[in-house]
Amino acid sequence: xxxxxxxxxxxxxxxxxxxxxxxxxxxxxxxxxxxxxxxxxxxxxxxxxxxxxxxxxxxxxxxxxxxxxxxxxxxxxxxxxxxxxxxxxxxxxxxxxxxxxxxxxxxxxxxxxxxxxxxxxxxxxxxxxxxxxxxxxxxxxxxxxxxxxxxxxxxxxxxxxxxxxxxxxxxxxxxxxxxxxxxxxxxxxxxxxxxxxxxxxxxxxxxxxxxxxxxxxxxxxxxxxxxxxxxxxxxxxxxxxxxxxxxxxxxxxxxxxxxxxxxxxxxxxxxxxxxxxxxxxxxxxxxxxxxxxxxxxxxxxxxxxxxxxxxxxx
Amino acid sequence: xxxxxxxxxxxxxxxxxxxxxxxxxxxxxxxxxxxxxxxxxxxxxxxxxxxxxxxxxxxxxxxxxxxxxxxxxxxxxxxxxxxxxxxxxxxxxxxxxxxxxxxxxxxxxxxxxxxxxxxxxxxxxxxxxxxxxxxxxxxxxxxxxxxxxxxxxxxxxxxxxxxxxxxxxxxxxxxxxxxxxxxxxxxxxxxxxxxxxxxxxxxxxxxxxxxxxxxxxxxxxxxxxxxxxxxxxxxxxxxxxxxxxxxxxxxxxxxxxxxxxxxxxxxxxxxxxxxxxxxxxxxxxxxxxxxxxxxxxxxxxxxxxxxxxxxxxx
Numbered sequence: 001x002x003x004x005x006x007x008x009x010x011x012x013x014x015x016x017x018x019x020x021x022x023x024x025x026x027x028x029x030x031x032x033x034x035x036x037x038x039x040x041x042x043x044x045x046x047x048x049x050x051x052x053x054x055x056x057x058x059x060x061x062x063x064x065x066x067x068x069x070x071x072x073x074x075x076x077x078x079x080x081x082x083x084x085x086x087x088x089x090x091x092x093x094x095x096x097x098x099x100x101x102x103x104x105x106x107x108x109x110x111x112x113x114x115x116x117x118x119x120x121x122x123x124x125x126x127x128x129x130x131x132x133x134x135x136x137x138x139x140x141x142x143x144x145x146x147x148x149x150x151x152x153x154x155x156x157x158x159x160x161x162x163x164x165x166x167x168x169x170x171x172x173x174x175x176x177x178x179x180x181x182x183x184x185x186x187x188x189x190x191x192x193x194x195x196x197x198x199x200x201x202x203x204x205x206x207x208x209x210x211x212x213x214x215x216x217x218x219x220x221x222x223x224x225x226x227x228x229x230x231x232x233x234x235x236x237x238x239x240x241x242x243x244x245x246x247x248x249x250x251x252x253x254x255x256x257x258x259x260x261x262x263x264x265x266x267x268x269x270x271x272x273x274x275x276x277x278x279x280x281x282x283x284x285x286x287x288x289x290x291x292x293x294x295x296x297x298x299x300x301x302x303x304x305x306x307x308x309x310x311x312x313x314x
Numbered sequence: 315x316x317x318x319x320x321x322x323x324x325x326x327x328x329x330x331x332x333x334x335x336x337x338x339x340x341x342x343x344x345x346x347x348x349x350x351x352x353x354x355x356x357x358x359x360x361x362x363x364x365x366x367x368x369x370x371x372x373x374x375x376x377x378x379x380x381x382x383x384x385x386x387x388x389x390x391x392x393x394x395x396x397x398x399x400x401x402x403x404x405x406x407x408x409x410x411x412x413x414x415x416x417x418x419x420x421x422x423x424x425x426x427x428x429x430x431x432x433x434x435x436x437x438x439x440x441x442x443x444x445x446x447x448x449x450x451x452x453x454x455x456x457x458x459x460x461x462x463x464x465x466x467x468x469x470x471x472x473x474x475x476x477x478x479x480x481x482x483x484x485x486x487x488x489x490x491x492x493x494x495x496x497x498x499x500x501x502x503x504x505x506x507x508x509x510x511x512x513x514x515x516x517x518x519x520x521x522x523x524x525x526x527x528x529x530x531x532x533x534x535x536x537x538x539x540x541x542x543x544x545x546x547x548x549x550x551x552x553x554x555x556x557x558x559x560x561x562x563x564x565x566x567x568x569x570x571x572x573x574x575x576x577x578x579x580x581x582x583x584x585x586x587x588x589x590x591x592x593x594x595x596x597x598x599x600x601x602x603x604x605x606x607x608x609x610x611x612x613x614x615x616x617x618x619x620x621x622x623x624x625x626x627x628x
Contacts, residue, residue, distance in 0.1 A: 068600055076600040126464040140564070142463075147456050149566020150440040151601065156563040159596045161556055164477055173594060242475055247564065249470040250454070252463020280487065282473045283382055286390040287465065 005054045008307025009063045013080040019303040020053040029053045038083030060101035062310030064110035064302040068153045073104040103310035107302045112139020114305030119296035124255040131260035136178040180239035186215035201226040219265040234272045241276035259295030319368045322621025323377045327394040333617040334367040343367045352397030357410050374415035376624030378424035378616040382467045387418040417624035421616045426453020428619030433610035438569040445574035450492040494553035500529035515540040533579040548586045555590035573609030
């Protein structure tokens with residue numbers, strides 16, 4: 001097995017996804033497993049993946065983790081994977097894999113780079129990417145390069161406060177964008193409608209109990225054409241667009257890429273988001289060429305981006 | 315008079331400020347006059363300024379205007395100087411001053427570059443600057459370069475929505491950051507307190523009528539040690555910090571520079587802003603080196619930055 005192989009690993013809150021990328025940049029294999037809960041298990045999982053996907057030999061390994069990772073590759077803040085917090089993960093991986101180029105960074109930043117290099121943002125030099133999942137992550141491309149910031153923490157869009165009177169966030173603040181525009185935000189809007197008795201199809205899909213209504217029920221019912229589900233999706237899309245317009249005003253991208261689990265909703269989400277964005281962004285007529293598109297690489301974006309960052313360091 | 319002189323012009327909503335910058339980068343002269351209301355008057359004003367400050371001969375002219383200016387130097391959106399809207403200002407200046415290098419851009423972006431090159435952000439490569447005046451403007455330095463975005467509209471922080479239930483903004487949205495964290499936002503908080511009867515010193519400074527209370531009365535009374543004025547300033551600083559933390563989460567700067575008219579408040583504003591920021595930004599312990607400082611170039615920042623942008627093009 002050639003040692004020119006690059007491995008990319010995306011460590012999610014629940015699942016780890018790995019890709020092998022060959023010299024020509026083609027992704028040849030993927031593998032998933034449960035996410036390790038601490039640094040030693042993560043390194044062991046990477047070793048097993050190197051054996052399984054790459055026959056034991058790689059030139060570079062890129063790892064994306066959900067949290068703040070500083071320039072040294074140390075995980076500084078990982079609320080959903082606290083076993084990694086404080087670990088100098090890059091150094092630990094360099095020690096475990098001598099001579100292999102290592103990149104460790106934020107998962108959504110890696111996904112942004114994956115979409116920039118091989119996905120929906122290929123060829124775009126001014127990009128904002130947001131990943132809408134359980135929470136919200138993000139990444140910025142400016143002048144064709146990843147905007148990393150002073151510590152490499154850039155792209156933390158989820159805790160942008162958009163309503164100080166809004167629901168409490170685990171971070172301690174009120175009204176963070178990810179309380180409204182993530183999967184849990186969609187579930188909150190859906191249960192509100194279900195409990196108010198205005199979303200019978202959602203309650204039916206949830207098995208009869210309004211408390212069991214989740215975001216995926218909205219997505220499914222909206223796709224079926226259910227009016228109340230589409231109404232919920234429109235209100236949800238308004239919150240998505242609110243944060244996007246804040247970011248567009250600040251960063252002036254030519255392209256906004258929406259990724260994460262919620263894009264399975266497709267045009268049922270994208271269309272009302274685009275419409276609301278036009279009403280919210282400053283001077284939309286001066287940004288007629290700005291596009292909002294769905295991510296192209298799906299769940300693999302983070303692993304592919306991490307593989308490409310590491311390969312570039314090797 | 316040497317033709318190596320650079321002229322910088324900052325066209326504000328009410329005043330035009332011009333600086334002459336010599337070869338060694340030193341600002342030698344300043345002049346102010348009322349802002350011209352349309353493009354022909356602006357070009358005439360620039361010509362008079364070239365004659366007065368530079369003896370009729372310049373190598374480059376930089377002009378900062380309050381609004382969106384695209385890559386071609388055309389003013390696309392200027393709500394406070396509508397006579398400039400739609401004008402290809404760079405072309406018009408090139409035609410009026412043949413052979414002179416011209417830069418036309420946003421005023422706050424120019425101020426950010428001025429502070430980066432000669433002011434509070436000298437030597438910092440990851441900077442966010444906000445100008446708190448009648449409204450809010452801004453600029454971003456990333457990797458040591460001005461982040462301009464796809465059209466050169468980047469840095470429009472004022473219309474970031476931070477409270478969708480908040481007061482209506484002239485832009486048509488509700489709860490834009492500049493409704494809370496600008497001079498008019500401070501005035502709003504002050505009148506609220508004055509009308510509620512909890513700000514007697516402010517009413518006194520305003521001449522007796524609570525309706526006449528303005529932001530500058532808060533600044534003055536807070537500096538005197540008046541408790542209710544300090545309380546208003548603390549609440550105002552919370553709104554300033556809210557927007558700054560949103561921007562810091564997104565951009566991960568090492569330095570935030572606060573400019574604009576409100577910095578005359580000094581530490582009465584800066585201290586509570588820093589305290590509130592620590593509570594609002596994500597993972598403050600991982601950003602211990604992030605500083606929030608006042609701008610150093612005062613009202614000249616925009617003109618100096620515009621002069622430097624133009625000189626770099628020449």
